[in-house]
Amino acid sequence: MNEIRTLMEEFWVSRDGDREKYYRVKREVPKFQKFVREQLGWKLIHTENLIKLEKIPAHAESFMGIQEFSEIRDYCILCVVLMFLEDKEEQERFLLSELIDYVETALKGYLPIDWTSFTQRKSLVRVLQYLERLRILRVHEGNSEAFGQESGREVLYENTGYSRYFAVSFGRDISDCESWQDFEKAEFEEFSEDRGTRRINRVYRQLAVCPALYWENSDDPDAYYLKNQRQWVGKYLGENLGGRLDIHKNAAFWMLEDSEVFGTVHPRDAMLPEAVLLICARLQEMIREGGLVQGEDGCLRMGREEFYRLILDLRIRWKSAWSKEFREMDEERLLERMLQYMKNWMMLREEADQVVLLPAVGKMKGYYPKDFTGGDKE
Secondary structure: OOOHHHHOOOOOOOOOOHHHHHHHHHHHHHHHHHHHHHHOOOEEOOOOEEEEOOOOOOOOOOOOOOOOOOOHHHHHHHHHHHHHHHHOOOOEEEEEEHHHHHHHHHHHHOOOOOOHHHHHHHHHOOOOOOOHHHOOEEEOOHHHHHHOOOOOOEEEEEEOOOOHHHHOOOOOOOOOOOOOOHHHHHOOOOOOOOOHHHHHHHHHHHHOOOOOOEOOOOOOHHHHHHHHHHHHHHHHHHHHHHOOEEOOHHHHHHHOOOOOOOOOOOOOHHHHHHHHHHHHHHHHHHHHOOOOOOOOOOOOEHHHHHHHHHHHHHHHHHHOOOOOHHOOOOHHHHHHHHHHHHHOOOOOEEEEEEEEEEEEHHHOOOOOOOOOOOOOOO
16 A cells, blocks of 8 residues: 555656665555556556656646746746657766757747846756656756856756656647646547546546545536445545545545555644644634535635635734744735645635635634633743
Protein backbone atom coordinates (compact mmCIF):
# COMPACT_ATOMS: atom_id res chain seq x y z
CA MET A 1 0.00 0.00 0.00
CA ASN A 2 2.83 2.41 0.80
CA GLU A 3 4.28 1.93 -2.69
CA ILE A 4 1.20 3.15 -4.57
CA ARG A 5 1.05 6.07 -2.13
CA THR A 6 4.64 6.84 -3.10
CA LEU A 7 3.64 7.03 -6.77
CA MET A 8 0.60 9.16 -5.87
CA GLU A 9 2.77 11.55 -3.89
CA GLU A 10 5.78 11.84 -6.22
CA PHE A 11 5.93 12.83 -9.88
CA TRP A 12 7.92 9.65 -10.52
CA VAL A 13 10.44 7.38 -8.85
CA SER A 14 13.81 7.14 -10.58
CA ARG A 15 16.46 4.49 -10.06
CA ASP A 16 19.31 7.00 -9.95
CA GLY A 17 17.36 9.21 -7.53
CA ASP A 18 16.58 6.52 -4.95
CA ARG A 19 17.64 3.03 -5.98
CA GLU A 20 16.11 1.31 -2.94
CA LYS A 21 12.75 3.05 -3.36
CA TYR A 22 12.71 2.30 -7.10
CA TYR A 23 13.12 -1.46 -6.59
CA ARG A 24 10.70 -1.51 -3.67
CA VAL A 25 7.98 0.10 -5.81
CA LYS A 26 8.87 -2.14 -8.76
CA ARG A 27 8.31 -5.27 -6.67
CA GLU A 28 4.89 -4.07 -5.53
CA VAL A 29 3.55 -2.89 -8.91
CA PRO A 30 1.67 -6.18 -9.63
CA LYS A 31 -0.36 -5.71 -6.43
CA PHE A 32 -1.98 -2.42 -7.52
CA GLN A 33 -1.61 -2.52 -11.31
CA LYS A 34 -5.18 -3.75 -11.88
CA PHE A 35 -6.64 -1.02 -9.62
CA VAL A 36 -4.67 1.64 -11.48
CA ARG A 37 -5.78 0.34 -14.88
CA GLU A 38 -9.44 -0.51 -14.24
CA GLN A 39 -10.64 1.85 -11.50
CA LEU A 40 -8.43 4.91 -12.02
CA GLY A 41 -7.88 4.44 -15.75
CA TRP A 42 -4.32 5.72 -15.44
CA LYS A 43 -1.25 4.71 -17.37
CA LEU A 44 1.65 3.23 -15.40
CA ILE A 45 4.98 3.89 -17.09
CA HIS A 46 7.68 1.44 -16.07
CA THR A 47 11.18 1.54 -17.55
CA GLU A 48 14.57 0.33 -16.40
CA ASN A 49 15.22 3.82 -15.00
CA LEU A 50 11.91 5.16 -13.67
CA ILE A 51 8.33 4.36 -12.66
CA LYS A 52 5.62 6.96 -13.22
CA LEU A 53 1.91 6.99 -12.50
CA GLU A 54 0.22 9.41 -14.93
CA LYS A 55 -2.17 11.04 -12.48
CA ILE A 56 -4.64 12.69 -14.88
CA PRO A 57 -7.44 14.20 -12.76
CA ALA A 58 -11.16 13.92 -13.45
CA HIS A 59 -11.35 17.72 -13.60
CA ALA A 60 -8.73 20.45 -13.58
CA GLU A 61 -8.58 22.35 -10.28
CA SER A 62 -6.77 25.56 -9.40
CA PHE A 63 -4.46 23.84 -6.88
CA MET A 64 -3.06 21.41 -9.45
CA GLY A 65 -0.33 23.59 -10.92
CA ILE A 66 3.40 23.15 -10.41
CA GLN A 67 3.99 24.54 -6.94
CA GLU A 68 7.39 26.07 -7.77
CA PHE A 69 5.91 28.14 -10.62
CA SER A 70 4.40 31.56 -10.04
CA GLU A 71 3.35 32.90 -13.45
CA ILE A 72 2.20 31.80 -16.91
CA ARG A 73 5.63 32.57 -18.34
CA ASP A 74 7.10 29.70 -16.29
CA TYR A 75 4.84 27.18 -18.02
CA CYS A 76 5.56 28.61 -21.46
CA ILE A 77 9.30 28.33 -20.90
CA LEU A 78 8.90 24.78 -19.54
CA CYS A 79 7.14 23.67 -22.74
CA VAL A 80 9.89 25.17 -24.90
CA VAL A 81 12.66 23.58 -22.81
CA LEU A 82 10.98 20.20 -23.24
CA MET A 83 10.87 20.83 -27.01
CA PHE A 84 14.58 21.64 -26.90
CA LEU A 85 15.35 18.38 -25.12
CA GLU A 86 13.39 16.37 -27.70
CA ASP A 87 16.26 16.95 -30.14
CA LYS A 88 18.95 15.95 -27.65
CA GLU A 89 20.30 12.46 -27.19
CA GLU A 90 20.33 10.82 -23.79
CA GLN A 91 23.45 11.92 -21.83
CA GLU A 92 24.13 14.66 -24.40
CA ARG A 93 25.56 17.82 -22.85
CA PHE A 94 24.76 21.40 -23.75
CA LEU A 95 25.35 24.94 -22.51
CA LEU A 96 22.78 27.25 -20.96
CA SER A 97 23.52 29.86 -23.64
CA GLU A 98 22.39 27.36 -26.31
CA LEU A 99 19.15 26.76 -24.45
CA ILE A 100 18.56 30.48 -23.93
CA ASP A 101 18.85 31.19 -27.65
CA TYR A 102 16.38 28.40 -28.41
CA VAL A 103 13.83 29.65 -25.85
CA GLU A 104 14.04 33.21 -27.14
CA THR A 105 13.57 32.11 -30.76
CA ALA A 106 10.74 29.65 -30.02
CA LEU A 107 8.72 32.15 -27.97
CA LYS A 108 9.22 35.04 -30.37
CA GLY A 109 5.81 36.22 -31.49
CA TYR A 110 4.08 34.62 -28.51
CA LEU A 111 5.81 36.05 -25.48
CA PRO A 112 8.37 38.85 -25.23
CA ILE A 113 11.70 37.64 -23.84
CA ASP A 114 14.28 39.97 -22.35
CA TRP A 115 17.07 38.28 -20.42
CA THR A 116 18.22 41.61 -19.01
CA SER A 117 15.04 41.50 -16.91
CA PHE A 118 15.62 39.98 -13.48
CA THR A 119 12.00 38.79 -13.37
CA GLN A 120 12.31 36.91 -16.66
CA ARG A 121 15.64 35.36 -15.71
CA LYS A 122 14.11 34.14 -12.45
CA SER A 123 11.28 32.58 -14.46
CA LEU A 124 13.81 30.51 -16.42
CA VAL A 125 15.68 29.63 -13.23
CA ARG A 126 12.47 28.28 -11.66
CA VAL A 127 11.98 26.03 -14.68
CA LEU A 128 15.59 24.82 -14.68
CA GLN A 129 15.57 24.06 -10.96
CA TYR A 130 12.28 22.20 -11.31
CA LEU A 131 13.74 20.05 -14.09
CA GLU A 132 16.85 19.45 -12.01
CA ARG A 133 14.69 18.30 -9.09
CA LEU A 134 12.95 15.80 -11.37
CA ARG A 135 16.38 14.71 -12.67
CA ILE A 136 15.44 15.64 -16.23
CA LEU A 137 18.49 17.88 -16.25
CA ARG A 138 21.79 17.14 -14.56
CA VAL A 139 24.22 19.99 -13.84
CA HIS A 140 27.89 19.31 -14.57
CA GLU A 141 29.38 22.76 -14.20
CA GLY A 142 27.94 25.99 -12.86
CA ASN A 143 24.73 26.83 -11.04
CA SER A 144 21.30 27.64 -12.48
CA GLU A 145 20.59 30.11 -9.68
CA ALA A 146 23.57 32.22 -10.78
CA PHE A 147 21.79 33.09 -14.05
CA GLY A 148 19.07 34.74 -11.99
CA GLN A 149 21.66 37.14 -10.59
CA GLU A 150 23.58 37.84 -13.80
CA SER A 151 22.55 37.10 -17.39
CA GLY A 152 26.06 36.25 -18.60
CA ARG A 153 26.52 33.20 -16.37
CA GLU A 154 27.11 29.86 -18.11
CA VAL A 155 26.03 26.39 -16.99
CA LEU A 156 26.81 22.96 -18.48
CA TYR A 157 23.86 20.54 -18.41
CA GLU A 158 23.30 16.90 -19.33
CA ASN A 159 20.05 15.60 -20.78
CA THR A 160 19.11 12.46 -18.82
CA GLY A 161 16.45 11.38 -21.31
CA TYR A 162 13.66 11.51 -18.72
CA SER A 163 11.97 14.40 -20.55
CA ARG A 164 10.38 11.95 -23.01
CA TYR A 165 8.22 10.65 -20.15
CA PHE A 166 7.19 14.04 -18.77
CA ALA A 167 4.25 14.97 -20.99
CA VAL A 168 1.01 13.00 -21.17
CA SER A 169 0.25 11.20 -24.43
CA PHE A 170 -3.30 12.13 -25.44
CA GLY A 171 -3.53 9.73 -28.34
CA ARG A 172 -5.09 12.37 -30.55
CA ASP A 173 -4.36 15.71 -32.20
CA ILE A 174 -4.60 18.42 -29.54
CA SER A 175 -3.64 21.35 -31.76
CA ASP A 176 -7.27 22.55 -31.74
CA CYS A 177 -7.45 22.68 -27.93
CA GLU A 178 -7.74 26.27 -26.74
CA SER A 179 -8.68 25.81 -23.07
CA TRP A 180 -8.39 23.33 -20.25
CA GLN A 181 -12.01 22.34 -20.90
CA ASP A 182 -10.99 21.17 -24.37
CA PHE A 183 -8.39 18.85 -22.85
CA GLU A 184 -11.00 17.39 -20.50
CA LYS A 185 -13.28 16.70 -23.46
CA ALA A 186 -10.38 15.04 -25.28
CA GLU A 187 -9.99 12.61 -22.40
CA PHE A 188 -13.60 11.41 -22.73
CA GLU A 189 -14.46 12.06 -26.38
CA GLU A 190 -14.59 8.41 -27.43
CA PHE A 191 -17.08 7.59 -24.72
CA SER A 192 -20.41 8.87 -23.43
CA GLU A 193 -19.42 11.01 -20.44
CA ASP A 194 -22.36 9.71 -18.44
CA ARG A 195 -21.87 5.97 -18.88
CA GLY A 196 -19.41 3.15 -18.64
CA THR A 197 -15.70 3.02 -18.02
CA ARG A 198 -14.97 6.73 -18.08
CA ARG A 199 -17.60 7.46 -15.47
CA ILE A 200 -15.99 4.90 -13.18
CA ASN A 201 -12.56 6.44 -13.81
CA ARG A 202 -13.91 9.92 -13.17
CA VAL A 203 -15.34 9.00 -9.75
CA TYR A 204 -12.24 7.15 -8.56
CA ARG A 205 -9.89 9.87 -9.81
CA GLN A 206 -11.83 12.64 -8.09
CA LEU A 207 -11.86 10.83 -4.76
CA ALA A 208 -8.20 9.80 -5.02
CA VAL A 209 -6.63 13.16 -5.87
CA CYS A 210 -9.12 15.86 -4.78
CA PRO A 211 -10.47 16.92 -1.39
CA ALA A 212 -14.09 16.27 -2.41
CA LEU A 213 -16.53 15.05 -5.04
CA TYR A 214 -19.60 17.31 -5.32
CA TRP A 215 -22.91 17.10 -7.15
CA GLU A 216 -25.90 19.46 -7.27
CA ASN A 217 -28.74 16.92 -7.42
CA SER A 218 -29.42 13.21 -7.24
CA ASP A 219 -29.64 12.94 -11.04
CA ASP A 220 -25.91 13.52 -11.39
CA PRO A 221 -24.52 10.38 -13.10
CA ASP A 222 -21.32 10.28 -11.02
CA ALA A 223 -23.33 10.57 -7.79
CA TYR A 224 -25.73 7.87 -8.98
CA TYR A 225 -22.85 5.50 -9.70
CA LEU A 226 -21.11 6.25 -6.39
CA LYS A 227 -24.21 5.73 -4.26
CA ASN A 228 -25.07 2.47 -5.98
CA GLN A 229 -21.52 1.14 -5.90
CA ARG A 230 -20.41 2.62 -2.57
CA GLN A 231 -19.48 -0.78 -1.15
CA TRP A 232 -17.14 -1.59 -4.03
CA VAL A 233 -15.72 1.94 -4.32
CA GLY A 234 -14.92 1.93 -0.61
CA LYS A 235 -13.43 -1.55 -0.85
CA TYR A 236 -11.12 -0.85 -3.80
CA LEU A 237 -9.94 2.52 -2.49
CA GLY A 238 -9.45 1.13 1.01
CA GLU A 239 -7.46 -1.90 -0.12
CA ASN A 240 -5.12 0.21 -2.23
CA LEU A 241 -4.92 3.61 -0.52
CA GLY A 242 -6.32 3.06 2.96
CA GLY A 243 -8.99 5.29 4.46
CA ARG A 244 -12.78 5.29 4.35
CA LEU A 245 -15.51 6.63 2.08
CA ASP A 246 -17.95 9.18 3.52
CA ILE A 247 -21.01 9.99 1.39
CA HIS A 248 -23.38 12.85 2.17
CA LYS A 249 -26.38 14.37 0.40
CA ASN A 250 -24.35 16.44 -2.07
CA ALA A 251 -20.76 15.38 -1.46
CA ALA A 252 -18.38 12.50 -0.96
CA PHE A 253 -14.99 12.50 0.77
CA TRP A 254 -12.18 9.98 0.96
CA MET A 255 -10.94 10.30 4.54
CA LEU A 256 -7.52 9.08 5.68
CA GLU A 257 -6.38 8.39 9.23
CA ASP A 258 -3.23 10.03 10.56
CA SER A 259 -1.21 6.87 9.93
CA GLU A 260 -2.40 6.67 6.30
CA VAL A 261 -1.96 10.22 5.02
CA PHE A 262 0.27 11.09 2.08
CA GLY A 263 0.83 14.16 -0.02
CA THR A 264 -0.45 17.54 1.14
CA VAL A 265 -2.66 17.23 4.21
CA HIS A 266 -5.48 19.23 5.81
CA PRO A 267 -5.54 19.95 8.64
CA ARG A 268 -1.90 20.04 9.59
CA ASP A 269 0.09 21.66 12.37
CA ALA A 270 0.30 25.20 10.98
CA MET A 271 -1.40 28.52 11.63
CA LEU A 272 -3.32 28.80 8.36
CA PRO A 273 -5.19 25.46 8.57
CA GLU A 274 -5.73 26.11 12.28
CA ALA A 275 -7.47 29.38 11.46
CA VAL A 276 -9.56 27.69 8.76
CA LEU A 277 -10.76 25.11 11.31
CA LEU A 278 -11.96 28.02 13.46
CA ILE A 279 -13.81 29.48 10.47
CA CYS A 280 -15.49 26.13 9.81
CA ALA A 281 -16.49 25.81 13.47
CA ARG A 282 -18.06 29.29 13.42
CA LEU A 283 -19.97 28.52 10.21
CA GLN A 284 -21.32 25.32 11.73
CA GLU A 285 -22.43 27.27 14.79
CA MET A 286 -24.25 29.77 12.58
CA ILE A 287 -26.12 26.91 10.88
CA ARG A 288 -27.25 25.51 14.24
CA GLU A 289 -28.29 29.00 15.36
CA GLY A 290 -30.29 29.54 12.19
CA GLY A 291 -28.08 32.35 10.91
CA LEU A 292 -27.15 30.37 7.80
CA VAL A 293 -29.29 28.02 5.75
CA GLN A 294 -27.97 25.37 3.41
CA GLY A 295 -29.32 25.33 -0.12
CA GLU A 296 -30.57 22.25 -1.94
CA ASP A 297 -27.05 21.80 -3.28
CA GLY A 298 -25.67 21.59 0.26
CA CYS A 299 -23.89 24.95 -0.03
CA LEU A 300 -24.01 28.08 2.11
CA ARG A 301 -24.08 31.55 0.61
CA MET A 302 -22.77 34.65 2.34
CA GLY A 303 -22.15 38.17 1.21
CA ARG A 304 -18.46 38.72 0.56
CA GLU A 305 -18.16 41.49 3.15
CA GLU A 306 -20.01 39.42 5.76
CA PHE A 307 -17.59 36.54 5.27
CA TYR A 308 -14.60 38.87 5.45
CA ARG A 309 -15.92 40.28 8.73
CA LEU A 310 -16.30 36.76 10.15
CA ILE A 311 -12.60 36.07 9.50
CA LEU A 312 -11.43 39.38 10.93
CA ASP A 313 -13.63 38.98 14.02
CA LEU A 314 -12.09 35.57 14.67
CA ARG A 315 -8.62 37.11 14.51
CA ILE A 316 -9.62 39.74 17.05
CA ARG A 317 -11.15 37.14 19.35
CA TRP A 318 -8.21 34.70 19.21
CA LYS A 319 -5.40 37.15 18.60
CA SER A 320 -3.23 35.88 21.45
CA ALA A 321 -3.40 32.33 20.10
CA TRP A 322 -2.34 33.24 16.57
CA SER A 323 1.23 33.43 15.38
CA LYS A 324 2.96 36.82 15.14
CA GLU A 325 2.82 36.63 11.33
CA PHE A 326 -0.96 36.26 11.25
CA ARG A 327 -1.60 38.68 14.13
CA GLU A 328 0.25 41.45 12.31
CA MET A 329 -0.66 40.57 8.71
CA ASP A 330 -2.59 43.36 6.95
CA GLU A 331 -6.26 42.60 6.41
CA GLU A 332 -6.11 42.33 2.63
CA ARG A 333 -3.27 39.82 2.74
CA LEU A 334 -4.92 37.83 5.53
CA LEU A 335 -8.19 37.52 3.61
CA GLU A 336 -6.33 36.59 0.44
CA ARG A 337 -4.44 33.80 2.22
CA MET A 338 -7.56 32.42 3.89
CA LEU A 339 -9.66 32.42 0.72
CA GLN A 340 -6.94 30.86 -1.40
CA TYR A 341 -6.39 28.08 1.11
CA MET A 342 -10.10 27.32 1.32
CA LYS A 343 -10.41 27.37 -2.49
CA ASN A 344 -7.52 24.93 -2.80
CA TRP A 345 -9.23 22.56 -0.38
CA MET A 346 -12.55 22.91 -2.24
CA MET A 347 -14.26 24.62 0.69
CA LEU A 348 -15.45 27.67 -1.18
CA ARG A 349 -15.77 29.46 -4.48
CA GLU A 350 -16.48 33.09 -5.24
CA GLU A 351 -19.46 34.30 -7.26
CA ALA A 352 -19.81 38.03 -7.93
CA ASP A 353 -20.38 39.64 -4.51
CA GLN A 354 -20.99 36.30 -2.79
CA VAL A 355 -18.90 33.58 -1.24
CA VAL A 356 -20.30 30.08 -1.80
CA LEU A 357 -19.25 27.78 1.03
CA LEU A 358 -19.11 24.17 -0.11
CA PRO A 359 -20.02 21.07 1.96
CA ALA A 360 -16.39 20.51 3.00
CA VAL A 361 -16.72 23.34 5.56
CA GLY A 362 -19.03 21.06 7.53
CA LYS A 363 -16.61 18.15 7.58
CA MET A 364 -14.10 19.43 10.15
CA LYS A 365 -13.89 22.10 12.83
CA GLY A 366 -11.47 23.27 15.49
CA TYR A 367 -11.64 24.96 18.87
CA TYR A 368 -9.21 26.29 21.42
CA PRO A 369 -9.49 24.94 24.97
CA LYS A 370 -12.53 26.20 26.89
CA ASP A 371 -10.37 27.81 29.57
CA PHE A 372 -8.45 29.84 26.97
CA THR A 373 -9.81 33.39 27.01
CA GLY A 374 -7.87 34.80 24.06
CA GLY A 375 -8.21 38.19 22.47
CA ASP A 376 -6.90 40.38 25.25
CA LYS A 377 -3.43 38.91 25.75
CA GLU A 378 -0.12 39.82 24.14
